[in-house]
Amino acid sequence: MLTWRDLGLGRGAQGKEFMPKELHCPYCGVHGRFSRVFHGEAREMESGGALCSDIWQCLACANFTYVIWRNEAGYIDYRSYPAVHTHTAAHHPSWPEDAEHAYADALAALLTEDWDGAMVMARRAVAAVTVACGAPAGTLAQEVQALRDQGLVPNALTEWASAMPQLHAGPMPATAHHARETVRFARHLLDVVYTLPHDAKRYRYPAPSS
Ligand SMILES: [Zn+2]
Structure with a gap:
């Protein structure tokens, strides 16, 4: 079971909401060219924060990618499905x-x-x-x-x-x-x-x- 707490541990990029500039299309590999076709938010009772679910459509091949994301203290962390192994938001360039x-x-x-x-x-x-x-x-x-x-x-x-x-x-x-x-x-x-x-x-x- 996915818990919202695990999002935010990655911390990711600074910002208010998820932007697809880091997203790679899992179907055609094109990078950052998406249009959002769905946005949903679920309120999280304990923290008052929101867990967001977006569906992004690739502008190159028209396939859909599902992104769940969360804003924790001004940092956006996300997971995308189907998964591609190019998600680098979790780390910082200074790390060994x-x-x-x-x-x-x-x-x-x-x-x-x-x-x-x-x-x-x-x-x-x-x-x-x-x-x-x-x-x-x-x-x-x-x-x-x-x-x-x-x-x-x-x-x-x-x-x-x-x-x-x-x-x-x-x-x-x-x-x-x-x-x-x-x-x-x-x-x-x-x-x-x-x-x-x-x-x-x-x-x-x-x-x-x-
Ligand atoms: Zn694509």
């Missing part, structure tokens, strides 16, 4: 390639309720970050702690990591809850270590004169 692949696989596993797979891949994404930052080998929670000692991540993240049993032991059977939590943790770690410094660099200010 192995972390990006592991995170994308973790998200894909969540959507098919493969909790073990999601957990394994989310752990791999976390490990890819800690290894890239030179953390000494240990449990994932210890490795995240080492990143804090380097000043790369805030206390909030290490406190969360130390409360997560799935980051202390080796691989363990995953529940839906633990799998989702691990994927979300991996996302925050990637954002803090890579996305945030990358985006902040775009807004360089001159040093204040004293």
